Amino acid sequence: MTSTSAAARAIVYGYPRQGPDRELKKAIEGYWKGRVSADALHRTAAELRRQAWQQLGDAGVDEVPTGDFSLYDHVLDTSVMVGAIPARHREAVAADALDGYFAMARGTQQVAPLEMTKWFDTNYHYLVPELGPDTVFTADSAKQVAELREALALGHTGRPVLVGPITYLLLAKPAPGVAADFRPITLLDRLLPVYAEVLADLKAAGAEWVQLDEPALVQDRTPAELSATARAYRDLTAPTDRPKLLVASYFDRLGEALPVLAGTPIEGLALDFTGPATANLFDLAAAGGLPGKRLVAGVVDGRNIWINDLATSLSTLGTLLDLADGVDVAASCSLLHVPLDSRAERDLDPQVARWLAFARQKAAEITTLARGLRQGTDAIAAELAANRADLASRAGSALTRDPAVRARAAAVGDADTRRAQPYPQRAAAQRARLGLPLLPTTTIGSFPQTTELRTARADLRAGRLDAAGYEQRIAAEIREVLAFQEKTGLDVLVHGEPERNDMVQYFAEQLSGYLATRYGWVQSYGTRYVRPPVLAGDISRPEPMTVRWTSYAQAQTDRPVKGMLTGPVTMLAWSFVRDDQPLAETARQVALALRDEVNDLEASGSSVIQVDEPALRETLPLRAADRAEYLAWATEVFRLTTSGVRADTQIHTHMCYVEFGDILTALDDMDADVSSLEAARSHLEVARQLARAGYPREVGPGVYDIHSPRVPDTDEVAALLRRALDGIPAERLWVNPDCGLKTRGWTEVRASLEHLVAAAREVRDSLPDTTA
Numbered sequence: 001m002t003s004t005s006a007a008a009r010a011i012v013y014g015y016p017r018q019g020p021d022r023e024l025k026k027a028i029e030g031y032w033k034g035r036v037s038a039d040a041l042h043r044t045a046a047e048l049r050r051q052a053w054q055q056l057g058d059a060g061v062d063e064v065p066t067g068d069f070s071l072y073d074h075v076l077d078t079s080v081m082v083g084a085i086p087a088r089h090r091e092a093v094a095a096d097a098l099d100g101y102f103a104m105a106r107g108t109q110q111v112a113p114l115e116m117t118k119w120f121d122t123n124y125h126y127l128v129p130e131l132g133p134d135t136v137f138t139a140d141s142a143k144q145v146a147e148l149r150e151a152l153a154l155g156h157t158g159r160p161v162l163v164g165p166i167t168y169l170l171l172a173k174p175a176p177g178v179a180a181d182f183r184p185i186t187l188l189d190r191l192l193p194v195y196a197e198v199l200a201d202l203k204a205a206g207a208e209w210v211q212l213d214e215p216a217l218v219q220d221r222t223p224a225e226l227s228a229t230a231r232a233y234r235d236l237t238a239p240t241d242r243p244k245l246l247v248a249s250y251f252d253r254l255g256e257a258l259p260v261l262a263g264t265p266i267e268g269l270a271l272d273f274t275g276p277a278t279a280n281l282f283d284l285a286a287a288g289g290l291p292g293k294r295l296v297a298g299v300v301d302g303r304n305i306w307i308n309d310l311a312t313s314l315s316t317l318g319t320l321l322d323l324a325d326g327v328d329v330a331a332s333c334s335l336l337h338v339p340l341d342s343r344a345e346r347d348l349d350p351q352v353a354r355w356l357a358f359a360r361q362k363a364a365e366i367t368t369l370a371r372g373l374r375q376g377t378d379a380i381a382a383e384l385a386a387n388r389a390d391l392a393s394r395a396g397s398a399l400t401r402d403p404a405v406r407a408r409a410a411a412v413g414d415a416d417t418r419r420a421q422p423y424p425q426r427a428a429a430q431r432a433r434l435g436l437p438l439l440p441t442t443t444i445g446s447f448p449q450t451t452e453l454r455t456a457r458a459d460l461r462a463g464r465l466d467a468a469g470y471e472q473r474i475a476a477e478i479r480e481v482l483a484f485q486e487k488t489g490l491d492v493l494v495h496g497e498p499e500r501n502d503m504v505q506y507f508a509e510q511l512s513g514y515l516a517t518r519y520g521w522v523q524s525y526g527t528r529y530v531r532p533p534v535l536a537g538d539i540s541r542p543e544p545m546t547v548r549w550t551s552y553a554q555a556q557t558d559r560p561v562k563g564m565l566t567g568p569v570t571m572l573a574w575s576f577v578r579d580d581q582p583l584a585e586t587a588r589q590v591a592l593a594l595r596d597e598v599n600d601l602e603a604s605g606s607s608v609i610q611v612d613e614p615a616l617r618e619t620l621p622l623r624a625a626d627r628a629e630y631l632a633w634a635t636e637v638f639r640l641t642t643s644g645v646r647a648d649t650q651i652h653t654h655m656c657y658v659e660f661g662d663i664l665t666a667l668d669d670m671d672a673d674v675s676s677l678e679a680a681r682s683h684l685e686v687a688r689q690l691a692r693a694g695y696p697r698e699v700g701p702g703v704y705d706i707h708s709p710r711v712p713d714t715d716e717v718a719a720l721l722r723r724a725l726d727g728i729p730a731e732r733l734w735v736n737p738d739c740g741l742k743t744r745g746w747t748e749v750r751a752s753l754e755h756l757v758a759a760a761r762e763v764r765d766s767l768p769d770t771t772a
C-alpha cells in the first residue's frame with residue numbers, strides 16, 4: 001500500500017467496564033448489600049474509567065470514548081439522560097438517584113424492573129425503554145458531561161458516545177398500560193430537542209466530536225423509519241453551535257440506511273467492515289463514497305477474540321481512502337463484547353495465546369493500523385512481520401488442523417443428516433417401545449441448582465472436597481430428583497443436570513479443540529459476567545461426556561430418563577467462534593462430536609434423548625435476506641447430531657423464546673420427534689401457529705412459566721391444555737414447563753410440577769376414548 005492519510009486517527013467506541021478482576025461487580029454488589037458506600041462505589045467507578053482511558057491512551061488511541069461506562073447498562077443510562085423514567089420508578093429515583101437507577105434495573109419488593117433483552121445478536125442484555133404517548137422527555141446530561149470532563153482533566157481527547165435517537169426509540173416498547181401497537185418512533189420529534197440539548201451541553205463541556213450509535217439501522221428498516229433517520233440527523237445538525245457528529249453503525253451492513261445517512265450533514269460515519277458487514281465496502285463505492293465526510297472504518301473485529309490480519313485490514317483501508325474525506329481506524333463495534341486483556345491468560349499455551357486479541361490488544365491493533373495509514377507500511381514493518389508470523393502459527397497448528405476431524409467432516413453426506421425412517425414410522429415404533437399415556441408429562445432437564453450443589457462445586461475447586469466426595473453428592477442429588485419425579489407421576493424423567501455448571505461450558509470442557517480462559521469475562525447484563533469458552537481448533541470428543549450420569553440415572557428407575565445434550569448451534573452461539581473458517585464448518589465438527597454422544601447414549605440404553613437449541617433463534621442474522629442460509633445449516637447440523645439413532649429412539653429438542661413464528665419452518669426442518677417450546681406467556685398463540693402451519697410432529701408448548709416464582713394452579717394448567725388441544729391433537733401434545741428449573745427453588749418447583757401432573761391427568765381422563 002502506498003497511499004497514506006496524514007490525518008488518520010485511532011478510535012475506540014467503548015471499552016470493557018468491569019476492570020481486570022471484575023472490581024466493578026464487587027463494588028456494585030457490595031453497594032447492594034450495604035457493605036460499600038455510594039461514595040466508595042463512585043470512586044471505584046472513576047478509578048476504573050481512569051485505568052481504561054490510560055490503557056487506551058498508552059496504546060496510542062487518539063480519541064477515547066466517554067460516557068460508554070455504565071454502572072448497569074448504557075441503554076438504561078440513555079433512558080435517564082432523556083428523562084424516560086417509568087411512572088412506577090419515579091418515587092425511588094426522586095428519593096435517591098442511584099437507588100432509583102438500580103430499582104429500574106433490578107426492581108424492588110414493590111416494583112418490577114424494566115424488561116431485559118438481548119442487544120442485537122450479541123450476548124449483552126439491555127434494559128428496554130418503556131415509552132407511551134404521554135412520555136415527556138427532559139434532558140439530563142449530567143453523567144455524559146461529568147465523564148467527558150473527567151477524561152479531559154486526565155489529558156485525553158474524549159469523544160462522548162451516546163445511543164442514537166433512532167436506535168433508542170426502535171429498541172423501546174410500549175409502557176405497561178399503553179396500547180401494544182403504539183410505536184415509540186412516533187415520539188421522535190419530542191426526543192430530538194432533548195438530544196440537541198445534550199449535544200450543546202457536551203460541546204460547552206469541551207467535546208469536539210460526539211458519537212451517536214445507530215446499530216438499529218443495520219436491520220431491515222421501513223421507508224418511514226429511514227425518513228425518520230434523515231429527519232433526525234438533519235435536525236441535529238441544524239444548530240450552528242454544536243459538536244461534530246459521528247454516526248456509528250455496527251454488527252452488519254448499513255444497506256439502504258447508508259445513502260440516507262450520507263445525505264445528511266453529519267460530519268462522520270462509522271461502518272463495520274468485518275464479517276457479513278464487509279458488504280459495506282461495495283455499498284459505499286456504489287453510493288459514490290462519503291464526499292466531505294470522515295469515514296471511521298471498523299476493520300478490527302470488536303466481537304471476537306482473534307488477532308487481526310493487519311495486511312488485509314490495511315488493504316481495505318487503502319481502498320477506503322478514495323471513498324471519503326479522511327479515514328479513521330476503529331474496531332467494528334464497542335470492545336464491550338470482548339474480555340479485557342489476553343496477557344492475563346498466563347495458563348494458556350503461549351503458542352495459542354499469541355492468536356488472541358482482547359480489548360487491550362485490539363486497541364493496539366487499531367493504533368498500529370492508524371499509524372500505517374498515516375506513515376505508510378514501512379513505519380509498521382515490525383508489527384506486520386510479527387502479525388504474519390502469528391497468523392501463520394495459527395493456520396499451521398495441529399490444534400486448528402486435525403486431519404481426522406477434517407476428513408470426517410468432509411465425508412458427511414445427505415444421508416448422514418436424515419433419520420432413516422420418516423416420522424410416522426418413527427412415531428409408531430416409539431409408541432410401541434415407550435408405552436406412554438396420552439399427554440405425557442416431562443420437564444426440560446435441570447432441577448433447582450441448590451446452594452448445597454454450588455457449595456459442593458466450590459469445595460471441589462478449592463480442594464476441600466475430593467472427586468469421590470463430589471460425585472457422591474451428585475449421585476445423591478440425581479436419586480433425589482428421580483424419586484421426586486416418580487412420586488409426582490411424571491412420565492419421562494430427567495436426571496436434573498446437577499453436575500453441570502453451565503450448559504455450554506460443561507461440554508466445552510470435555511471436547512478437544514475448545515479452550516477455556518481464566519479472566520475472559522464479558523458482561524452479560526448488569527453485574528453478571530460470563531466467560532465464554534473459545535472454539536479454537538478442530539473439534540473432537542475424546543470420550544463420552546454424559547453417558548455415565550445418564551446411565552446411572554436410568555439404572556434407578558423403570559421409566560425413561562431423557563439423555564440431555566446442548567445442541568451444536570447453541571454451543572457456537574455461547575462461545576467465541578473461529579473466524580478462520582465458515583461458522584457452518586465449525587458447527588458441523590461440533591455436531592459430529594455430539595452425534596457420537598447421542599449414539600453412545602442410545603447404545604447405553606437411552607430411549608429418549610433431548611438436544612437443546614435455545615440459541616437457535618437468537619443467532620438469526622439481523623438482515624432477513626441472510627436468514628435462509630443460516631437456518632439451512634443450523635437445522636442441518638441439528639439433524640446431523642440426532643439422525644444416527646434407530647426409529648424407536650425418540651429425539652427431543654427444546655427452544656426457548658417467546659416469538660418463534662419466524663422459525664416455524666426451521667422447527668419442521670429439525671425433524672425432532674418432540675419439541676418443547678417456551679410458551680407459557682403466550683401459550684395459545686404458539687399452539688395456534690403450530691396448528692396453522694400444519695406442524696406434523698409432537699410438541700410440548702410450556703404450560704408453566706419458570707421465569708416467574710409464581711406457582712400455576714391445576715385449573716390454570718388444565719385450561720391451557722384444553723385450549724392447546726384445539727390446535728394440537730392429544731396424541732401429539734406433551735405437558736411440560738417452558739424451560740429448565742435450575743433457577744427456581746424447590747418449594748415452587750414441587751408444587752408447580754404436582755399441579756402440572758394433576759392437570760395432565762384431569763384433561764387426559766376427560767378425553768374421548770377414540771383418540772388412542
Ligand code: ZN
Nearest residue numbers: 614656739740
Ligand atoms: Zn429453555
